[in-house]
Amino acid sequence: MAGRGRFKRIEQLPGGGYGAVWRAINLETDDAVVMKFPLDTLDMSSGSEDRRRFEREARYQSSLKHPGIMPIIAMNLKRENPFFVMPLAQGSLQDLLKYGPLPESEAIGITIEVLYALEHAHEQGVLHRDLKPANLLSLDGRWVISDFGLCRQVTSESTTITQANSAIGSFAYMAPEQFDNAHEVDETADIYSMGQIMYHCLTGEIPFPRARIGKLDVKFRYLVSRCVAEEPADRYQSVAEFRHELELITAPQAELASPTVQANELKARALDGDTESIDALLRLLLDSADDEVFIKEFTPSLPQVLLTQMAADHPLDFERMVRVYDEYSEGGHPFAYADDIADFFARVLVAAKHSRPVRHLSLKRIMIVGASHHRYYVGEVFAREVSRLTAPEDISHVADILREDPGSANFMGSYLRNYSLPRVILRALD
Numbered sequence: 408m409a410g411r412g413r414f415k416r417i418e419q420l421p422g423g424g425y426g427a428v429w430r431a432i433n434l435e436t437d438d439a440v441v442m443k444f445p446l447d448t449l450d451m452s453s454g455s456e457d458r459r460r461f462e463r464e465a466r467y468q469s470s471l472k473h474p475g476i477m478p479i480i481a482m483n484l485k486r487e488n489p490f491f492v493m494p495l496a497q498g499s500l501q502d503l504l505k506y507g508p509l510p511e512s513e514a515i516g517i518t519i520e521v522l523y524a525l526e527h528a529h530e531q532g533v534l535h536r537d538l539k540p541a542n543l544l545s546l547d548g549r550w551v552i553s554d555f556g557l558c559r560q561v562t563s564e565s566t567t568i569t570q571a572n573s574a575i576g577s578f579a580y581m582a583p584e585q586f587d588n589a590h591e592v593d594e595t596a597d598i599y600s601m602g603q604i605m606y607h608c609l610t611g612e613i614p615f616p617r618a619r620i621g622k623l624d625v626k627f628r629y630l631v632s633r634c635v636a637e638e639p640a641d642r643y644q645s646v647a648e649f650r651h652e653l654e655l656i657t658a659p660q661a662e663l664a665s666p667t668v669q670a671n672e673l674k675a676r677a678l679d680g681d682t683e684s685i686d687a688l689l690r691l692l693l694d695s696a697d698d699e700v701f702i703k704e705f706t707p708s709l710p711q712v713l714l715t716q717m718a719a720d721h722p723l724d725f726e727r728m729v730r731v732y733d734e735y736s737e738g739g740h741p742f743a744y745a746d747d748i749a750d751f752f753a754r755v756l757v758a759a760k761h762s763r764p765v766r767h768l769s770l771k772r773i774m775i776v777g778a779s780h781h782r783y784y785v786g787e788v789f790a791r792e793v794s795r796l797t798a799p800e801d802i803s804h805v806a807d808i809l810r811e812d813p814g815s816a817n818f819m820g821s822y823l824r825n826y827s828l829p830r831v832i833l834r835a836l837d
Contacts, residue, residue: 413481414442414492426461426556430495439495440480444488451488458489464556465491467533475524477544477553493553496544500604504540508611511624515657517543518605519650520550525601526646528552529594536592538600539580540607579615580604583637595639598649602634602642626656666691666701677713689717689724696731706732707747714758718765726765729755733772742782749773749785753792767804774808778815783822790822793832802829809835 416429426443433440449457462484469479469491482491500517503509509517521543528535535542537557544553582599584592606618609627620632630652636642643649664672670691676684695701706728718725736748752769759765773792777785796802809816809832820836 414440416442426464431492433492441493441495442490443493444490460556461489464554465489468553468555471528471531471533471555473524473527474549475520475551476528477546477551494546496546496551496553498545499541500543500545500550500608501540503545504607504611509608511609514605514608515653517550517608518601519653521552521604522601522646522650522653524552525597526650529597529646534592534594535597535600536585536589537577537581538597538604539577540604541577543604579613582639584639593639594645595642598634598642598646599636599639601646601649602631605634606631630656666695666698667705670701670705674708674710674713677716678710682716685713685716686720688713689721689728692728692731693724696727699735702732703735703744707744707751709751709754711754711757714754718758718760718762722762725758726762729759729765729768733768736772736776740776740780742780745776745780745782746784748776749782749788753788756792763798763800766801770801770805771808774812774815774819778812778818781818786819786822789819790826793823794826794828802831806831806835 413434414431415434416431418430420428420430420441427446429442429444431440431442432438445451445457445461449461451458451461465479465482465484468477469482472478477493477496479491479493483489484491508514525535525538533555535552535555535557537554538552542552542554544551580600580603582592582596585596603614603618605627606612606614606620606623609624610619610622612619612622614635618631618635620628623631630649634642634649643652670688673684673688673691677688692702692706714725717728732751740748752773755769756766759769770789770792773785773789776782777789793805796805809819816836823832823836
């Protein structure tokens with residue numbers, strides 16, 4: 408709750424929907440903020456429709472915790488003249504559109520950013536019902552949805568805030584059904600508004616009385632026309648569906664390539680010295696962890712230098728990546744692939760010098776693969792790597808896994824005895 412004297416009003420700003428917006432100063436921090444009060448023409452008596460609308464805006468907006476929704480940093484709704492406080496935005500999408508259409512990449516970037524926030528609001532059961540460029544604000548380098556004065560909770564049965572047959576929202580962006588019964592609209596009304604906003608961004612024209620779809624680039628025509636379909640049933644039925652399709656048609660060609668093609672391109676760039684490609688490659692491997700074919704096909708090809716860099720820069724993600732591949736290494740494989748598995752985990756042993764769990768996992772996997780496939784090559788790899796161990800915990804681990812798996816110990820014994828090894832390992836072979 409904001410106490411009296413914490414904020415000082417400086418000047419009234421344009422806009423604000425059903426409220427009066429003031430630029431103000433937080434007297435405790437000296438930060439510039441915005442204070443929103445009800446309009447003087449509204450009835451702020453206890454229980455009135457206007458007061459309930461104002462209080463609902465503050466409470467719903469403050470409950471939506473998302474980077475793309477304007478935060479409320481203080482409020483006092485018990486006063487005769489209630490108010491709430493928000494950060495001062497740097498401008499609105501409406502300000503930006505005064506100069507004409509936006510570059511395609513900027514228009515799509517803004518649209519997708521807002522869709523993520525709107526998706527969150529809908530997941531919380533809140534419909535906005537007044538989305539328009541003036542309510543999309545630039546705040547600290549990101550776009551946020553503001554002005555929830557006409558929002559409604561999906562589960563609400565109330566008809567007192569918005570009476571039937573009373574249209575709300577701004578005409579150019581509001582769905583047709585809002586003219587009939589604004590209270591009965593669903594998520595598709597907000598999707599309609601976002602389609603109109605996207606049209607405005609791409610063409611520079613206010614979509615009134617309707618969006619002229621032919622003015623759009625061909626790749627956007629179906630998407631926008633579906634958003635702004637007259638019947639709600641003909642639109643996208645969720646923000647996620649709309650966003651996914653928009654992301655698909657605007658994705659760079661590289662993102663539409665198979666994971667293997669993407670991974671090989673990133674690997675090549677990483678080996679040329681592009682450190683960002685190493686990070687991107689690791690993210691791709693983690694994001695594609697459920698793609699068994701890709702993981703088994705690509706992961707063994709990772710060279711020592713990239714594995715070492717991944718382990719140094721992102722040890723936890725590196726461990727996750729190794730564990731994913733370890734799971735796919737279980738079971739039977741062609742002999743040549745069993746050799747590839749052993750070589751991969753041998754390189755991981757070198758890379759994971761600061762991660763005991765990864766080293767121990769790698770040693771066990773090499774042992775199991777060699778014994779289960781009776782591969783002499785893997786036996787040599789295992790014995791060679793064991794002979795290089797110097798850390799007491801690693802040596803003890805090898806002794807333990809040999810004792811726990813007599814079959815593997817029997818297979819690996821002939822290879823291990825070719826090296827001078829610590830007695831604890833040799834005893835585990837007896």
